[in-house]
Amino acid sequence: MDRSAIDQSIRALIEPFNKKGVEIVDATTFANDLEFDSLTVMDFVAAIEDEFDIIISMNQQAEIENYGQLVDAVLKMQGE
């Protein structure tokens, strides 16, 4: 899967969690722009893990602050 295909999938996955309909760009942050709390993060991460059959540990999550970084991380993990 290339970056734009991953982007498309994650965009679909984020929708139910994006309660305020915030516009999603690469710079959109999870904590501030999307206001995800810890439980939302867990459910959202689980959805991505299931979709791509990967594991994103909390250590890796700590490095991911915005949407673009998430897409890049998933792209990298897919390649591994």
Added chain:
Amino acid sequence: MNETTPVKAADDATGDLFSKFDELIQTRETLLSSGIEDPYNLVMEKVLSPTRAICNGRDTILLGTYNYMGMTFDDDVVSAGKQALDEFGSGTTGSRVLNGTYQGHKECEDALKEFYDMDHAMVFSTGYQANLGIISTIAGKGDYVVLDIDSHASIWDGCAMGNAEIVPFKHNDIEAMEKRLKRIPEGAKVLVVLEGVYSMLGDVAPLKEMVRIAKSHGAMVLVDEAHSMGFIGENGRGVCEEQGIIDDCDFIIGTFSKSVGTVGGFCVSNHPKFDIMRLVCRPYVFTASLPPSVVATAATSIRKLQHGSNKRAHLWENSKRLHGGLIDLGFELGTSEPQSAIVAVIMPDLTQGAMMWEALLKEGLYVNLARPPATPANMTLLRCSLCAEHSSEEVETVLGMFERAGKTVGII
């Protein structure tokens, strides 16, 4: 913006490290300004028994302690403590690995080995340190810790202190745990961390299935039995005994500050190399050992808990009666049936929870007010924990108090 903004800005400008707590300070002040008694500033002036104390000047039934088996005033336990104070003094002033291991510490570890029928036991100064130390030490860089999202703070802090990859799964969700285990890279070593009873809602984990799956993926398993020791299982060893998988648990963590009735923590294990922990586990090494009186009371209490089946039976009766009674009154509870000695009453929000807490206190009943972030899903809970020493009449009295307070506050 309101007037507080310039003050905050000034704090930031002066580099006040406390400015990050402003929001919490504000929430607390708002709550207290309504005239409510501070739920986190209660003082027990006198403790009359495991189930009664004078709190803020009132004679109060205690329904929010972890004194499940009521051992704190047991004659044998108290006299063992007094004797150790006389014979060994008030404290050890040293680490377990230097001058802080007395005869009493060894006897306490022997009592634990016998209680759990395991080869090794290691006593820590608190239960918090037991989780902190064991988890952070055994799971190192490149290893994985797979844990329930509702794990106790001491488990999370053990994860944060170590260097392993941390992978949480949805609470008590067997499938979510298994999926994560399947995705862990081949060859990586894994520690699965579970709890027997989760203290916020008092619900029990499906350990039988979870431990089986964890072992089938080659993981080692640690189970925290803090809230089940002494009460659940034929010999009071906990949920892992009750569900028949205690022999598959690599490590059991527990505490002396609940059923045992004093303070301290421990880990028991059959791992042949377990004793090396005494040299490499920093929260064990770099702190003073427990005072002689504490380990003496703990050892005596543990030995008595082995033979506590009558008390266990009465505690179950109490839990069932309180749970059923509160359901009948119309309260919403954390579990649909009684699963442990904890009965969690779900409050509509923090304000009503605090009002209910205060109304109960004025009735003469102490329960725990639990609020986010300690609680799952941002719930406010009134957490009731029963004691084997609560009489059946006391449980009826408690139900009457809940009925009156619930109607006054308008929750039922």
